[in-house]
Amino acid sequence: MYDTVIIGAGMSGLAAGIRLAHYDQRVCILERHTTIGGLNSFYRLGGRDFDVGLHAVTNFTPKGARKGPLARLLRQLRFRWDDFALAPQIGSEIAFPQERLQFGNGIELLESEVARAFPAERDAFANLMEKIVDYDDLNQELFEISTREILAETIRDPLLIEMLLCPLMWYGNAREGDMDFGQFCIMFRSIFCEGFGRPFAGVRLILKNLIRKFRRLGGELKTRAGVDHIHVENGRAIGLVLENGQEIEAAQIISSAGLVETMRLCDDVSQVDTTHAGRLSFMEAISVIDVEPQDVGLEKTVVFFNDSESFCWERPDTLIDARTGVICSPNNYAYTGQGETFPEGMIRITAQANFDRWHALDESSYQQEKTKSYNELVASAVRFIPDFRHRVIATDIFTPTTIRRFTGHDQGTVYGATHKILDGHTHLPNLHLCGTDQGFIGIVGSMMGGISIANHCLSGVHSSDSPILEGGS
Amino acid sequence: MTSEEIREVIIDILGDIAPDEELGDLKDEIAFRDQLELDSMDFLDIVMELRKRYRVQVPEEDYGELASMQSTVTYLEPKMQDVEKA
């Protein structure tokens, strides 16, 4: 009998596991896949290391910073800043045909860029900043107000609105068209006010540290241990049955499988409500080039591009939508460690993709369409960055079906359900959600989500805000 | 435990929570929040560490007593006088 069983060894499950094991709980993490990491895992192909989902660790704050989610996360998990060895970004860009805005770590560069490109919107941007700073991110009611409405009240120039939305939606919006204002504030702070970093070794390093700590604290991890269902009796979850038939008892269950996916596991739920199921998924075109990206003139860490009239954030009807995308080079961080140079370059480009379309293809058309979509997406991207196509020596492509295969998320969704449950509660008192569908997105975000649910489980009821002690964060 | 030992316990807990902090210069009368920018999650962690290590219970209404080193030691002294140093 475990005190807590956690479904999923992604970022949120691992972080929750560390907290619970640290406080002497008997914890077991069950992972369907053969490796850990979930949406943010890693693999080896053709002698090269690839990350699945790491472009940039958002919420980057430098060593010594005590505020913000990264510092908080390190304290909660008892890590030193150096354990994650994050190198800061070089500089990123929002690229539309009409205008480009640069931004870096810290809000200053973006502020001056907005003042340069949109002088009439200077005060409006300052007003928006105030609203964001004042926003209380744990209030579920305020969370879902419309970002587009707030932006339309604050900023006049539609181009600036679309340019600000583009990176924030790209890095963490589960809704189509509009965005929850709560999510907007979280993403604004994590991307524009804080920033991007990356460990030279990629997500491996972070995962290695997480799993090592979890094990040292006595936590157990079972891989190839897909949960088939959660057994419910008298309104409580009493145990889990694995796909191989094994039964496991648990006083408490935390699931990072997703809201709809978790409901489907519960044997007391006959009809799963899919009203809020997410449908946004990605295709990723990864190009390996024989020089560093800077040698072909690509000097940005991340470029968010868009060329439609208003930035379109929705599931395309076609296989992919190449009008908007994210271009990221893991080479373009300010690495300073010994030997931290790459022999070649990597350029990752992400586009929105339609799960159903990819899923409907037979094997040979799937392969063909992958190549066609790669070509289409790269051709679209090189309108905004130097053309690197003549230097490509290897490629890898993944699609929504790949994402579903490796994470179990319906529709290959990356940002999960469109309605977030901030405190992770479900219809059962001892079953909680953590991670993506709790509204905690991204690497740092999902770990914070796992931590908040673990703390909730450890201390009965408490929010992270106790009025006497909160110094504002 | 003497008040000096309790102080060491707290320093040890803080060192665990914030391994990057230089705790040698910690001022006992100044709030942790102002010196280390600890937030409510960290205070809860101090409470949980005390419970884990020494079985000392700090009820929620008393969390405010843990504001600074001085107030923490004063508050914990009666609770920890019979506790042996680990």
Ligand SMILES: Cc1cc2nc3c(=O)[nH]c(=O)nc-3n(C[C@H](O)[C@H](O)[C@H](O)COP(=O)(O)OP(=O)(O)OC[C@H]3O[C@@H](n4cnc5c(N)ncnc54)[C@H](O)[C@@H]3O)c2cc1C
């Ligand atoms: C292409 C791409 C790029 C991204 N880029 C970035 C980035 O640059 N920066 C950033 O911060 N974030 C990025 N993300 C987002 C980030 O990866 C995710 O937000 C985060 O990893 C989510 O973690 P999680 O723990 O909530 O969920 P997941 O990672 O989805 O973990 C859930 C785990 O549960 C397991 N599971 C599911 N069902 C079962 C079951 N029945 N039984 C057992 N196990 C089960 C799955 O196998 C999985 O391991 C990116 C994601 C993708 C896909």
